[in-house]
Amino acid sequence: MRLQPSRHRVVGGVAPVTDPRRSAPLLKSYLKAKGCDLPFYDYLDSYEEEFQRLVVLAKAEYPSLVRVRLVNGDDGRCGWSVAERDGLTEIVFDGDEPDEALGFVSGQTGCFADDQGVLRTLVRIAIPANLSVQPNEAKYLFSIAPLLREIGHVRDIERGIHFNIAAKTMSPADADVSAHLFALETMANRSLRQPYEIHLHALNHAAAKDDKLAEVARRILHRLPKRRLINWSDFL
Numbered sequence: 547m548r549l550q551p552s553r554h555r556v557v558g559g560v561a562p563v564t565d566p567r568r569s570a571p572l573l574k575s576y577l578k579a580k581g582c583d584l585p586f587y588d589y590l591d592s593y594e595e596e597f598q599r600l601v602v603l604a605k606a607e608y609p610s611l612v613r614v615r616l617v618n619g620d621d622g623r624c625g626w627s628v629a630e631r632d633g634l635t636e637i638v639f640d641g642d643e644p645d646e647a648l649g650f651v652s653g654q655t656g657c658f659a660d661d662q663g664v665l666r667t668l669v670r671i672a673i674p675a676n677l678s679v680q681p682n683e684a685k686y687l688f689s690i691a692p693l694l695r696e697i698g699h700v701r702d703i704e705r706g707i708h709f710n711i712a713a714k715t716m717s718p719a720d721a722d723v724s725a726h727l728f729a730l731e732t733m734a735n736r737s738l739r740q741p742y743e744i745h746l747h748a749l750n751h752a753a754a755k756d757d758k759l760a761e762v763a764r765r766i767l768h769r770l771p772k773r774r775l776i777n778w779s780d781f782l
Contacts, residue, residue, distance in 0.1 A: 567592070582781040584737040590778070593686035596738070597693060604697045610667045611700050616689065619652070619674040626656050626668065634658035634666050639709065639716040648748050648759065650674045653692035655699040657709070665711065667703060669696040690738060691729055691745040698728030719762055726766045739775040746770075 570590040577587070586596060601614045615630070626636060637657040656668040671689050678685065699721065703709045708721035726749070733742040753763035 577778050577781050580781045582776065582778050584776060584778060585735075586737045587778050588738070588740045592683065593690060593741075594682045596736075597686045597690055600690070600693060600697070600732075604700065608667070608697070608700045608704055610665045610704055611697075612666050612668055614669040614671070614693065614696075616671050616673060616685075618678055619650075619672050630656075630668060630670075631658065634660055634668075637711065637714060639714050648752055648763075651677065651688045651692050653696040655696045655703070657703055657711075665704070667700045669693070669700065671696070687740060688744065690741040691733065694729035694732050695725045697732075698725030701728060719758075719765070722762050723765045723769070726762075727769060730766075730770060734773055734775060737775060739777060742775055 567590060570587070574587055574590060577583075604614075605611050612634075635658060637659060639657070651674065652672045654670045654672070656670070658666045658668065660666050671692050673685055673689065677688060702721055702724055703711070708717040708724060710716070726745075730742060730745065732738075733745070749763045749766055752759050753767055754760070
């Protein structure tokens with residue numbers, strides 16, 4: 547199944563992802579003493595470790611989720627390979643069409659049934675060539691929002707909110723709006739400020755256009771609660 551790819555654009559003003567974590571324990575202790583106690587500290591904590599943590603949490607919460615894979619951009623444009631399916635039968639939904647790109651890191655969710663007819667889902671995150679050569683922290687910074695969006699689709703599929711497995715039907719735009727809102731809410735709750743702001747910037751950029759993606763982006767922004775995520779550097 548091809549769901550609308552989630553893609554994210556690099557925005558100006560995002561600090562280079564270096565490795566300031568040598569002094570992170572001391573700095574985080576200082577910040578907590580100042581009242582800045584966060585689940586995640588941008589650039590002090592690891593985006594790669596957070597990505598893997600989110601995968602573990604998703605697998606624990608959503609029993610259909612078999613695996614999450616990071617692939618290069620070319621592989622991400624392909625269908626699901628025999629090796630990826632591993633004996634699973636793909637479930638194709640009516641109305642399942644690829645959407646226009648939001649940025650450049652893409653995500654896909656595949657819906658399948660095993661030989662007992664049990665629902666299984668696969669998630670794939672495709673990294674473009676120009677990002678794949680960057681340090682892991684940069685790659686994972688831009689992969690967190692697409693990952694959460696696809697986990698949002700897995701949640702939707704399991705709960706049958708905008709997907710009907712029996713009828714093999716779906717509501718693509720509604721599913722996409724729901725998945726984006728899930729991703730943004732999760733990033734906000736986990737204090738993932740930089741991924742949140744990158745994703746929000748991409749949505750605002752898309753909403754200013756005049757196409758199908760723009761309408762989806764406007765619906766997301768209309769429903770998105772107003773919030774300001776804490777920047778720990780404000781406490782220094």
